[in-house]
Amino acid sequence: MASKCVKFLLSLLRAVPVIFVTTIVVWSYYAYTIQLCLFNVENLAEKILYLIFYHLILFFFSWSFWVTVFTPVAVPPxxxxxxxxxxxxxxxxxxxxxxxxxxxxxxxxxxxxxxxxxxxxxxxxxxxxxxPDRAHHCSVCGKCILKLDHHCPWVNNCVCFSNYKFFLLFLVYGLLYCLYIFSTSFKYFIIFWEVGVASTISSNMGNLHVVFLFFISAMFFISITVLLSYHVYLVVLNRSTIESYQTPMFANGLKDEHAFNLGYKANFYEIFGKNPKLWFLPVFSRLD
Ligand SMILES: [Zn+2]
Ligand SMILES: [Zn+2]
Incomplete structure (x- = not known):
């Protein structure tokens, strides 16, 4: 009974980063659509365009995120x-x-x-x-995982064979989401800055959301850029995060960091498949 309680508490604790990401996204939705678009953007055409593209990016971003979180890990046969x-x-x-x-x-x-x-x-x-080759044991999930890249607390799941493409798309759309918010709120942030941020906020407390939105999108944009750049490098070389730290050893007694490298095109196809129509959708399209 006690061990069941500990397990339940641990699973709740592990869900905290996912809840945190969801909360930030929900808040950014309110700050962007209501505080920025509804109350600050005056031009109707600009307002509509901002909202259409925002919802489009948000849709793909949320889809990739949830699919990465809920895709079952790939275990050895x-x-x-x-x-x-x-x-x-x-x-x-x-x-x-x-x-x-x-x-x-x-x-x-x-x-x-x-x-x-x-x-x-x-x-x-x-x-x-x-x-199996490229499989590793994840101590958080408590099982061996095929082509384990790493256990990601932000998605509360292993990033592995079954969801690596979804994880990469989550980073791509996350980057796009931050870049879009940053660039469309920039003009309004400058206006607030020129008037004086303190006086802008005191005249309308809602503007505080826009100021935060600008800074937080910039902060996440920088961190996602670093992480995505590293994973692009890994995709090009067909290497997992674990393999980049721990070069795999083979039956011939030699370590080979390029053992799985099939050339950048084939490496890309291995994860994304050969159908370009599916490359940008978080659906399974990789080569088995
Ligand atoms: Zn194991
Ligand atoms: Zn795991």
């Missing part, structure tokens, strides 16, 4: 699980050396290429399973 084989389980009762030999033979029969520095097949003690 059942065949990689040692306990699935009665024969292996019985043999595991033997000595450590014997156990290691069984694991290595089992891994080789599955065709895995990645190895530990010791030359052994990678095995997860927690999942009692062989780790």
């Amino acid at each position: 059942f065949e990689y699980n040692l306990s699935s084989s009665d024969v292996v389980t019985r043999e595991l009762l033997g000595s450590t050396a014997e156990r290691k030999k069984i694991i290595n033979n089992f891994g080789k029969s599955l065709g895995v290429q990645c190895r530990l520095v010791t030359g052994d097949v990678r095995f997860c003690e927690k999942c009692n399973a062989i780790k």
Whole structure:
């Protein structure tokens, strides 16, 4: 019972960053549509155009975000699980050396290429399973994940094989969302600045939202730009965040940081697929 309560509290705690992002977006919606567009933008055509494009970007941004949050993580196939084989389980009762030999033979029969520095097949003690190439154990999710990039607290999910494209689109639309708000509120921020921000706010408290909107969009724009640039670099080289810190080791006893690099075009297709119509939509289109 107590462990169930702790688990429930931990899951609530892990949802806090997602709630934080949602709250910021909901507030920015109010600040942009009501305080900026409705109360400050005087030209009707400008007001309508601002709102149309804003809602369009917000739609794609929210869609990518929720799909990244709720896409189930990709786990290794059942065949990689040692306990699935009665024969292996019985043999595991033997000595450590014997156990290691069984694991290595089992891994080789599955065709895995990645190895530990010791030359052994990678095995997860927690999942009692062989780790497929590029898979890693996530301590937050408590399971091995295929092509694990990292566990992202902002989406409360692993960024991995099943949702990497959605995560990248979340960054792209997030960047666009901030850039759009920043550039369309810039003119009004300058007007407030020239009049005097303090007197503008004291004459209308609502303008405080517009001032904050300008600064927060600029702040998020800078941080998303840094993160997205890094992931573009990883996509071009077909590398995960984990692999960029920990070069994978192979059966030939050599480390190879370019082992999965198929050339930038093929690397892109691997994540986004070959149909350009689906590239900008958070739907599964990658090559399996
Ligand atoms: Zn595991
Ligand atoms: Zn995870």
